[in-house]
Amino acid sequence: MAPETKGGSASRARIRRKIMSFFTENQGSIDTPRGVATWISEPLAAVRLALEDLVRTGSLKAHRTSSTVAYSCPSDVRPSARAPRRKK
Amino acid sequence: MKSSVLNDRDFFECVRRNESLRRLRDSFDTLAGNPVWWVSFKVTDNVHAFRVSLESSYEIWSDPRLKKFRHAPQLYAVLRRHGKDPKPHLFRTPGGTLHYCVPIRSGERTVGFLGLSDVRKGVSESLLRLLAENLGLVVEVCAKGEELKRLSATIRPRAIALSTVHTVHRIINSTLNLDELISRLAHLTAQVLRANRCSIHLVERPHGRRARVTLVCKALVGFPKHRQSNRRIPMGAGVEGLVAKTARTVLRRKFICLPLIDEDVMGVMTVLYKKDGREFTHFDQEILTTLAEEAVIAIKNAQLYEEQKRVTLGTIQSLAVILGTRVNNVVAPEVFLRVALKMAQELHLSDEDTQALHYATLLKDTARVGIPDEILKKPTRLTGEEYQLLRDHPIKGAKIVQSFESLKPVVPIILYSREKFDGTGYPEGLKGEGIPVGARILSVINAFEAIITGRPYRDRSSLEDAMTEIHKNSGTQFDPRVVEAFDRVIKREGVERLLRHGP
Numbered sequence: 001m002a003p004e005t006k007g008g009s010a011s012r013a014r015i016r017r018k019i020m021s022f023f024t025e026n027q028g029s030i031d032t033p034r035g036v037a038t039w040i041s042e043p044l045a046a047v048r049l050a051l052e053d054l055v056r057t058g059s060l061k062a063h064r065t066s067s068t069v070a071y072s073c074p075s076d077v078r079p080s081a082r083a084p085r086r087k088k
Numbered sequence: 089m090k091s092s093v094l095n096d097r098d099f100f101e102c103v104r105r106n107e108s109l110r111r112l113r114d115s116f117d118t119l120a121g122n123p124v125w126w127v128s129f130k131v132t133d134n135v136h137a138f139r140v141s142l143e144s145s146y147e148i149w150s151d152p153r154l155k156k157f158r159h160a161p162q163l164y165a166v167l168r169r170h171g172k173d174p175k176p177h178l179f180r181t182p183g184g185t186l187h188y189c190v191p192i193r194s195g196e197r198t199v200g201f202l203g204l205s206d207v208r209k210g211v212s213e214s215l216l217r218l219l220a221e222n223l224g225l226v227v228e229v230c231a232k233g234e235e236l237k238r239l240s241a242t243i244r245p246r247a248i249a250l251s252t253v254h255t256v257h258r259i260i261n262s263t264l265n266l267d268e269l270i271s272r273l274a275h276l277t278a279q280v281l282r283a284n285r286c287s288i289h290l291v292e293r294p295h296g297r298r299a300r301v302t303l304v305c306k307a308l309v310g311f312p313k314h315r316q317s318n319r320r321i322p323m324g325a326g327v328e329g330l331v332a333k334t335a336r337t338v339l340r341r342k343f344i345c346l347p348l349i350d351e352d353v354m355g356v357m358t359v360l361y362k363k364d365g366r367e368f369t370h371f372d373q374e375i376l377t378t379l380a381e382e383a384v385i386a387i388k389n390a391q392l393y394e395e396q397k398r399v400t401l402g403t404i405q406s407l408a409v410i411l412g413t414r415v416n417n418v419v420a421p422e423v424f425l426r427v428a429l430k431m432a433q434e435l436h437l438s439d440e441d442t443q444a445l446h447y448a449t450l451l452k453d454t455a456r457v458g459i460p461d462e463i464l465k466k467p468t469r470l471t472g473e474e475y476q477l478l479r480d481h482p483i484k485g486a487k488i489v490q491s492f493e494s495l496k497p498v499v500p501i502i503l504y505s506r507e508k509f510d511g512t513g514y515p516e517g518l519k520g521e522g523i524p525v526g527a528r529i530l531s532v533i534n535a536f537e538a539i540i541t542g543r544p545y546r547d548r549s550s551l552e553d554a555m556t557e558i559h560k561n562s563g564t565q566f567d568p569r570v571v572e573a574f575d576r577v578i579k580r581e582g583v584e585r586l587l588r589h590g591p
Binding site: 026027028030032039063066070 | 245248249251252258259262263276279280282
């Protein structure tokens with residue numbers, strides 16, 4: 001993680017909590033930093049940093065393309081592990 | 089404004105906690121003779137509840153007189169009689185104390201009261217009317233606030249869902265590789281719908297009158313590993329086949345199967361089993377429909393792009409065949425193409441760079457069209473003038489190729505394919521990493537081909553000789569990193585067998 005000042009650290013932790021709370025409430029959501037910043041009413045730059053922190057810790061998944069990066073809850077799709085069996 | 093979500097208690101509490109209600113006393117208190125201000129929830133059969141409700145007024149105005157309020161039973165009796173009257177009323181209780189009571193209304197219902205007890209005698213009616221109007225405004229602001237909250241609660245999830253769909257659109261449209269696009273789409277759809285499984289099938293219409301139209305599985309997410317991709321489903325068979333045939337969405341508790349429609353049905357997308365075990369809803373169907381509409385455009389674009397690529401490649405291959413007939417190819421050119429592409433893979437070239445190298449390898453001898461046969465097939469050493477003509481051939485080749493817009497990335501590969509790693513090559517004497525990597529690969533391929541197939545003025549050589557020659561020039565003519573990759577490809581890919589028997 002990038003170095004943080006004492007005040008900045010608390011603010012970033014608060015934003016990280018807000019982001020995780022947003023993705024917990026909206027588990028199907030996939031959004032850009034601008035989108036997430038809008039939903040949680042926080043500054044874009046700080047949200048970008050917090051999102052990357054959360055990706056590094058594995059709390060979020062990043063979908064990177066040449067033009068943008070989007071974030072979502074990590075997919076926990078596991079073949080045959082969680083899907084109910086079909087009735088024969 | 090009527091609050092359709094909150095019940096009376098919640099609405100009353102909302103008004104009670106409103107900051108403007110506290111401030112109302114600051115404006116009217118002195119004029120009304122410093123009365124006791126109180127609020128109460130609507131009157132029920134329970135006098136005790138009324139008393140508790142009155143005492144809660146202390147939280148608003150912190151008036152100690154509320155702690156020893158004597159008028160509760162009388163007020164209770166009056167409000168029981170006039171509780172449903174929507175108008176404010178001024179009344180006296182036994183003992184002559186003057187009270188003023190304004191109903192707090194939510195729509196057509198009285199949800200509580202704001203009251204003033206011990207009002208100054210002779211207080212003007214207009215002042216009391218003004219107080220009632222001000223309370224009306226506070227109530228209206230509360231109702232509007234609640235309505236906004238309700239709207240936000242309804243709209244916010246939809247806005248978040250729309251934003252998600254828009255983001256998915258951006259992600260899937262960032263690639264024109266059909267396989268990658270469909271794989272991304274399946275993963276993202278499963279993520280958005282919180283489904284355990286997602287599959288995408290595309291319609292395949294083979295040529296021929298008797299050939300059957302089928303659905304081919306292009307992506308599976310969350311399915312057991314033994315479930316085969318590329319599985320074919322006849323139109324009309326199973327849920328997917330039926331949806332493709334009828335072009336109608338099927339929504340069931342455990343799955344949604346939806347057609348991908350362009351001019352005709354081009355495929356079907358299915359999501360199965362919600363992660364939380366709940367049932368799929370119409371809202372899920374709505375989201376999936378929007379995703380499918382975005383997906384159709386992206387898939388169509390990718391299919392058109394692949395078609396265009398196939399046409400370009402076909403044209404280039406035809407051109408390469410025409411060029412190939414001018415020289416005696418003892419080894420199929422596909423062998424060298426294969427080695428070049430494997431080297432690109434070995435050197436981790438991007439898809440775009442690999443494609444450019446693919447085309448460049450096919451078109452590297454384009455400029456031969458401008459070289460007379462006598463020179464191309466001359467069995468003796470070339471004169472200085474003839475050699476100069478051959479030296480110009482990458483420049484001419486690049487000029488021919490650059491007229492095609494889609495072949496622009498190929499130009500530098502052909503143009504600099506005769507440059508040498510130590511800077512002694514032509515046409516510009518580029519050195520080291522300054523030479524495009526595609527050109528450095530093509531340079532090795534050119535030399536390899538020349539040694540293996542021979543030239544009119546030089547006999548063919550064996551694979552070992554070619555390897556020795558290329559190694560000898562590593563670091564001078566060729567990039568050592570490229571030579572290493574070449575070495576690995578030759579050893580691994582069974583090139584010797586290919587050289588003997590063809591690809």
